Amino acid sequence: MLPPALALASLLLTCGCGSGGSEAPAATESTAAQPQAATEQTQATDTANAAPVKPRGRNEVWTDDNGQKWFGNVPMDAFFDQPYEVASNTTATGSAPAADSQPAGEMPAEAVAATTPTAEPAAPTPDTPSTPSTPETPPTTAAADSWDQLIPLTDLDEEIKSIRNFMQETVSSVGNYNSSMTMIPPKVATLAALAEVARKQQESVSWKDDAAYVRNLAKKMNESPLQRGPKDHKRLQELFEGVSDILNRSKPAGLEEPPAEDSFAESAEMRSLMKRMEDAEKTLKTEIGSADALGSRKAMALHEAAILSVLAKIVTEPGYGYGDDAEFKGYGTSIVEAGQSIRAAAEAGDFAGFETAMSKVATTCQNCHSKYKND
Known part of the structure; x- marks a missing residue:
């Protein structure tokens, strides 16, 4: 083989090699x-x-x-x-390595770059004047007669505490109640009105969520004329204890739900609010008679002026019967402005400005009372 x-x-x-073969x-x-x-x-x-x-x-x-x-x-x-x-080897002979091959019809990158015309730089364009940016809008501030501007949170809180202390002493006994009975209506009317203001202010007192309950309880204290003796004393005492608990952040269980919305006129009688305004004017007039007194009693002046302004605005609110009376509202606006002027004078120690503002209060009240006091 x-x-x-x-x-x-x-x-x-x-x-x-054979003949006739392929x-x-x-x-x-x-x-x-x-x-x-x-x-x-x-x-x-x-x-x-x-x-x-x-x-x-x-x-x-x-x-x-x-x-x-x-x-x-x-x-x-x-x-x-x-x-x-050798027979099983299928490798093609004479072919160049793939890395060195150049596709037909294509030029090397260097040749392409050399033959490609370079674009001329674009002509500079004239500077376009920039559009001035719109100035930022300053944050909006509360209006001059907004609740926050008329009575700052500290003054509202101070007035509520003053009323609370007065009522606590008054209802501590029947005798105290009887002797202070005529002073109660202006106090609780102011309490009801300021509780509603607290609901409307942007700033918040600690009891703001329950302010409607305070307003409703104060309203009930004045819902009928007070009578001397233990009966009204006990009724007033129970209502005040509810207010005191709420202010202590301990709302009693079982309290009657207050109306969702209650106007100032439905909660606080105008006559009682006007009495508190009168007290504020008298206090400012008797306690501050000189530049030195204005300096030493600045905090008191600021507080009483705030009460004067905020209550003057409240009595011009709808419900009191003068919402469409331009003259009455004009008197109210004049008192609001005078109260703000008193605060500005107290801050600046400007006794002359204080006296001018106080004169405006007196004149406005006299003119208003001469026309509307007996209505």
Whole structure:
């Protein structure tokens, strides 16, 4: 049996060299052409110079006198050492590495850059004047006659505490109640009115969520004329204890739900509020008679002026019967402004300004009373 290499060679010779066979692959002819030509030349020379050569078989392996091995008439060096590996190798020959390849029709990046015309820089455009920014709108402040401006939270809280202390002393006994009975209506009317103001203010007292209960309890204290004796004393005492508990942040259980909305007129009688305004004017007039007194009693002046202004605004609110009366509302506005002027004078230590504002209060009250006091 022939070795595999010789068997493959025999097959190649059979397919490519026999008459009438198909053409051998171009690669095989190219590979064997040069050695075969050299061999034929050598054979011709040897034939001319040597003795006749013994005929060799087609598949015979033999060695000539020069040591050259042959397979039939084909020298052995025409065959590959590992024919099976060569036959199974499908790598294309003569191809350049992929990294060096350049697609047909494309130019290297450097060439493209060199041939691409450089764009001329755009002509500078004239500076466009910038649109001035819109100035920020300053935060809105409360109106001059808003509840927060008319009576600051500290003054409202101070007035409530003053009324509370007065009522606590008054209802402590029947005797105290009887002796202070006429002073109660202006106090509790002011309490009811300021409780409603507390609900409307932007600033918050600690009891703001329950201010409607305070307003309603104070309203009940004045719902009928007070009578001397233990009966009204006890009724007033029970109502005040509810107010006191609420101010202490301990609202009693079972309290009657107050109306969701109750006007000032439904909670506080105008006559009682006017009495508190009158007391404020008298206090300012009697307690502050000089620049020194204005300086030493500044806090009191600020407080009484705030009470004067806020109550003057309240009595011009709808429900009191003068909502459409421009003259009455004008008097009320004049008192509001005078009260604010008193506060400004007290802050600045301006006694002359204080006296001017007090004169305005007196004149306005006199003119108003001359027309409306008996209504």
